[in-house]
Amino acid sequence: MNTQLINNQWHAGQGPAFNSVNPSNGEVVWQGNGASPEQVSSAIEAARAAQIQWADMPIEQRITILENFVAQLKEHSEEFASIIARETGKPLWETRTEVGAMTGKVAIAIRAYNERTGTTENPMPGAKAFIRHKPHGVVAIFGPYNFPGHLPNGHIVPAILAGNTVVFKPSELTPHVAQFTLELWLKAGLPAGVINLVQGELETGKALASHQDIDGLFFTGSSNTGHLLHKQFAGHPGKILALEMGGNNPLVVKDVADVSAAVHDIIQSGFITSGQRCTCARRLFIEKSANGDAILEKLISATKNILVDDSFADDQPFMGAMISEKAALGMVAAQADLVKQGAEVLVELKQLKPGTGFVSPGIIDVTKIDEIADEEHFGPLIKVYRYTDFDSAIAEANNTSFGLSAGLLADSEDDYSHFLKRIRAGIVNWNRPITGASSAAPFGGIGASGNHRASAYYAADYCAYPVASVESEKVNLPQTLAPGLIIE
Ligand SMILES: NC(=O)c1ccc[n+]([C@@H]2O[C@H](COP(=O)([O-])OP(=O)(O)OC[C@H]3O[C@@H](n4cnc5c(N)ncnc54)[C@H](O)[C@@H]3O)[C@@H](O)[C@H]2O)c1
Numbered sequence: 204m205n206t207q208l209i210n211n212q213w214h215a216g217q218g219p220a221f222n223s224v225n226p227s228n229g230e231v232v233w234q235g236n237g238a239s240p241e242q243v244s245s246a247i248e249a250a251r252a253a254q255i256q257w258a259d260m261p262i263e264q265r266i267t268i269l270e271n272f273v274a275q276l277k278e279h280s281e282e283f284a285s286i287i288a289r290e291t292g293k294p295l296w297e298t299r300t301e302v303g304a305m306t307g308k309v310a311i312a313i314r315a316y317n318e319r320t321g322t323t324e325n326p327m328p329g330a331k332a333f334i335r336h337k338p339h340g341v342v343a344i345f346g347p348y349n350f351p352g353h354l355p356n357g358h359i360v361p362a363i364l365a366g367n368t369v370v371f372k373p374s375e376l377t378p379h380v381a382q383f384t385l386e387l388w389l390k391a392g393l394p395a396g397v398i399n400l401v402q403g404e405l406e407t408g409k410a411l412a413s414h415q416d417i418d419g420l421f422f423t424g425s426s427n428t429g430h431l432l433h434k435q436f437a438g439h440p441g442k443i444l445a446l447e448m449g450g451n452n453p454l455v456v457k458d459v460a461d462v463s464a465a466v467h468d469i470i471q472s473g474f475i476t477s478g479q480r481c482t483c484a485r486r487l488f489i490e491k492s493a494n495g496d497a498i499l500e501k502l503i504s505a506t507k508n509i510l511v512d513d514s515f516a517d518d519q520p521f522m523g524a525m526i527s528e529k530a531a532l533g534m535v536a537a538q539a540d541l542v543k544q545g546a547e548v549l550v551e552l553k554q555l556k557p558g559t560g561f562v563s564p565g566i567i568d569v570t571k572i573d574e575i576a577d578e579e580h581f582g583p584l585i586k587v588y589r590y591t592d593f594d595s596a597i598a599e600a601n602n603t604s605f606g607l608s609a610g611l612l613a614d615s616e617d618d619y620s621h622f623l624k625r626i627r628a629g630i631v632n633w634n635r636p637i638t639g640a641s642s643a644a645p646f647g648g649i650g651a652s653g654n655h656r657a658s659a660y661y662a663a664d665y666c667a668y669p670v671a672s673v674e675s676e677k678v679n680l681p682q683t684l685a686p687g688l689i690i691e
């Protein structure tokens with residue numbers, strides 16, 4: 204099977220064989236061979252050869268190709284949503300929204316390109332001052348499995364809009380989504396070499412990330428991998444590295460009259476995408492009060508009622524399967540480990556069917572654990588902390604090396620202003636779920652969640668570098684020369 208796109212030609216991979224599996228039923232949905240290191244080099248060479256011509260192309264022509272891609276996404280939206288659902292286990296309603304987010308990205312990226320990195324001209328005596336932006340050159344883009352279409356697209360679209368060319372390495376768990384994405388780009392009229400696709404497992408990723416001839420790397424994925432890449436890029440200040448990583452995100456609840464609304468926002472925060480969103484609430488702080496008890500009680504009963512089922516079920520579930528049986532069993536093990544440390548299970552997270560990624564959502568009270576590891580459990584498990592004092596809850600919410608998303612559910616605006624001042628995260632919401640971030644806003648975290656290169660609306664910033672120019676049509680001898688200068 205031809206799996207690698209180099210210079211707009213599909214090639215069979217010359218590296219090890221791998222496949223992807225539908226986590227709802229174990230069916231193999233894609234199989235092929237990964238790219239060899241030589242193929243990774245060829246992809247980078249193709250991107251290099253295409254870059255100057257692509258950057259020199261008038262921006263209107265680049266935009267036309269991006270708009271053609273949007274038209275392709277719209278024309279093939281149902282097919283694409285089904286491919287994402289089959290490969291990730293996410294419900295079809297949700298993968299339709301993923302394709303919608305990809306479609307919307309282009310207009311937002313064009314606006315961001317103009318507003319954040321366009322050209323500005325300022326008059327000055329006898330000259331003009333310009334601020335312009337130039338592409339970095341060839342960039343490597345790495346994507347995660349949880350949004351295999353939308354998140355790589357969030358790097359690819361602004362990167363090529365700015366005039367970069369790309370070598371894209373998708374998650375090895377979602378190669379079919381990547382292949383289909385590139386097929387749509389080809390139908391959109393993408394010139395050869397502008398986006399190249401290298402598929403494969405760890406070795407392909409390493410060959411690309413460590414290649415000397417890339418000018419930058421845009422990564423969305425786990426904090427562990429991001430930290431490895433950060434070390435690898437140490438000593439290369441000339442290369443741009445944008446890291447979008449995970450979180451151990453807190454959601455604090457305090458005095459909410461509408462208990463059902465609070466429960467809704469907690470479920471949307473903790474369990475959407477089977478807990479496989481970087482912004483998902485992992486730690487839920489609930490006051491030890493009658494209101495806190497009422498919220499927790501309703502949360503427990505609503506969680507037990509959450510429908511978990513196949514992506515294509517007629518009665519669409521809220522949650523589909525996790526990405527793999529391995530991921531599902533990892534969550535079961537994480538829960539068992541917390542129990543060993545003294546946690547109390549309020550709703551048990553269980554694997555629902557052997558051989559699949561189906562798990563039921565879980566809630567576990569960890570208040571009695573003194574020293575709990577600061578780690579991201581990337582699945583549908585909410586850890587509850589009961590608190591008596593708002594400031595201590597905020598302090599504990601901040602007691603993490605991560606800093607991606609955080610939220611407060613509370614009726615009092617004063618409580619929110621206090622929370623907003625004290626909490627440390629790149630996304631801070633009030634009385635809204637902490638998932639579902641907008642592409643029209645900056646998206647990124649602090650601490651172990653990123654390296655201060657916010658994505659989404661601010662992706663334009665890491666896709667180009669600024670050039671300041673002072674320009675005059677002729678050289679002019681100033682009327683007054685600097686002291687000590689004599690030019691006759
Ligand atoms: N902040 C964000 O925007 C964001 C968005 C989505 C997911 N995430 C995070 O991503 C994680 C889930 O995604 P994942 O498991 O696919 O991430 P991952 O880090 O395992 O993989 C991401 C990509 O990096 C590649 N890779 C892995 N190890 C590598 C190495 N040593 N060298 C080079 N490449 C390597 C993978 O093949 C894949 O393409 C979660 O931690 C989640 O929080 C973050």
Ligand SMILES: O=CCC[C@H](NC(=O)CCC(=O)O)C(=O)O
Nearest residue numbers: 480481482638639640641642659
């Ligand atoms: O899993 C991580 C991303 C989750 C998602 N965030 C976005 O889609 C950010 C917007 C963008 O990148 O365009 C979420 O918050 O649910």
